[in-house]
Amino acid sequence: MPFFRSTFAGLLVLSACGTPSTPPPTFTKDILPITQAQCAGCHATGGIAPFALDTWEAAKPMAAAMAASVAAKRMPPWLASADCGGPFVDARVLTAEQIALFDAWAKAGAPEGNKSDAPAAPSSAGQRLSRVDATLQMPVAYTPDETLRDDYRCFIVDPAVTKSTMVTAYDIVPGSQKVVHHVILYAASRSKAVAEDAKDTKSGWECFGGVGIDSDGALGAWAPGGSAVVFPFGTGIRLEPTQVLAMQVHYNTDNGREADQTTVKLQYGVGGETAAYLLPLVADGFRIPPSATGYTYSEKFNNTLGFPLKIWGMLPHMHTLGKTITLRAGASTMDTCLVDIPRWDFHWQSQYFRPKAHVLGTNESVEMKCSWDNPTTRTITWGESTSDEMCFAFVYATP
Ligand code: HEC
Numbered sequence: 035m036p037f038f039r040s041t042f043a044g045l046l047v048l049s050a051c052g053t054p055s056t057p058p059p060t061f062t063k064d065i066l067p068i069t070q071a072q073c074a075g076c077h078a079t080g081g082i083a084p085f086a087l088d089t090w091e092a093a094k095p096m097a098a099a100m101a102a103s104v105a106a107k108r109m110p111p112w113l114a115s116a117d118c119g120g121p122f123v124d125a126r127v128l129t130a131e132q133i134a135l136f137d138a139w140a141k142a143g144a145p146e147g148n149k150s151d152a153p154a155a156p157s158s159a160g161q162r163l164s165r166v167d168a169t170l171q172m173p174v175a176y177t178p179d180e181t182l183r184d185d186y187r188c189f190i191v192d193p194a195v196t197k198s199t200m201v202t203a204y205d206i207v208p209g210s211q212k213v214v215h216h217v218i219l220y221a222a223s224r225s226k227a228v229a230e231d232a233k234d235t236k237s238g239w240e241c242f243g244g245v246g247i248d249s250d251g252a253l254g255a256w257a258p259g260g261s262a263v264v265f266p267f268g269t270g271i272r273l274e275p276t277q278v279l280a281m282q283v284h285y286n287t288d289n290g291r292e293a294d295q296t297t298v299k300l301q302y303g304v305g306g307e308t309a310a311y312l313l314p315l316v317a318d319g320f321r322i323p324p325s326a327t328g329y330t331y332s333e334k335f336n337n338t339l340g341f342p343l344k345i346w347g348m349l350p351h352m353h354t355l356g357k358t359i360t361l362r363a364g365a366s367t368m369d370t371c372l373v374d375i376p377r378w379d380f381h382w383q384s385q386y387f388r389p390k391a392h393v394l395g396t397n398e399s400v401e402m403k404c405s406w407d408n409p410t411t412r413t414i415t416w417g418e419s420t421s422d423e424m425c426f427a428f429v430y431a432t433p
């Protein structure tokens with residue numbers, strides 16, 4: 035107690051002497067550059083988040099909530115642990131200094147600052163493709179099923195390539211930011227996709243865990259706040275004339291219901307690109323007992339290809355009961371951490387690309403480990419439906 039009192043007294047003396055203190059952060063100078071880069075992708079009018087944060091008027095009443103949310107690392111949503119595999123390309127992570135700015139700004143009463151300090155409004159051009167070779171759209175607009183909170187629907191978007199073509203970058207532009215919660219593009223056989231689409235009169239078909247037909251692999255994904263994805267330089271994913279893109283859209287109707295017609299833009303290679311594999315890692319041998327907490331399951335995938343594999347990126351995937359998912363690589367001790375998701379959240383899945391590939395030697399392995407809680411009275415196993423689970427990842431790799 036004496037210590038506290040004397041410290042307190044010292045502070046009073048200091049401020050009474052008028053020691054200059056640093057001016058508090060302001061919205062235009064300190065906060066707006068961060069929210070433009072890290073929040074406005076979702077917190078803008080018409081965005082997936084329930085309120086905008088892109089003007090001082092909108093952000094001021096939220097200042098304390100913003101500070102609390104970034105301090106607790108709830109926002110911006112980003113599942114990968116900073117201690118494993120990163121820093122990833124386009125990571126949505128705030129620095130300790132940025133988190134402190136939110137706190138200091140909120141405590142100072144959320145001052146606006148000089149209007150002239152505000153950075154220019156971001157042009158979305160920076161996030162988009164340098165060249166678009168094909169623009170594809172859902173055949174017709176789709177309105178999510180009114181009986182469902184979450185509607186998973188697959189649609190054909192047909193690039194109609196006439197020869198084997200390398201996709202080197204893509205940009206998925208949701209038709210409605212309000213209802214589109216994530217999009218995954220798969221390459222699939224044209225005839226199978228057309229047959230599946232013809233099964234009912236509505237556009238597309240219902241699909242939860244994957245596309246529901248044998249796919250030839252994923253091509254890419256979009257989730258709120260996401261921008262265009264350019265594959266690592268000199269690499270791409272091959273698309274054949276016999277294939278279409280089957281696009282899985284997860285519609286969530288918490289923010290209301292409106293029609294969506296999502297667009298996919300593709301950039302094709304100029305020749306000479308290395309074809310990447312999107313290797314599916316399937317750890318499907320688990321049986322999660324009723325009422326289990328923290329049930330863990332892992333499998334190892336050995337590189338038996340006969341050549342080293344360059345691992346550039348990962349897209350981990352579980353369903354709604356997942357708690358954690360981790361990918362490690364190595365010979366026997368799995369000493370390289372590739373990606374670790376300590377708090378899995380089905381709503382914020384994304385892909386994690388490395389700026390430099392990790393080389394997986396011949397006979398080295400990738401180990402994937404998942405854990406779940408099972409609040410139900412059923413034993414839960416691998417499956418495509420909402421009530422089943424997965425321990426799955428796509429790995430973007432080249433020879
Ligand atoms: C990828 C989309 C996305 C990004 C990026 C994002 N938010 Fe959010 N935010 C949401 C959604 C959706 C909700 C409402 C649902 C929820 O709470 O998850 C939300 C809720 C919030 C809330 C209220 C709930 C809470 O956790 O306190 C605050 C405050 C918030 N965001 C602040 C921010 C700030 C500040 C940033 C940037 C530093 C940011 N968000 C970036 C999507 C996003």
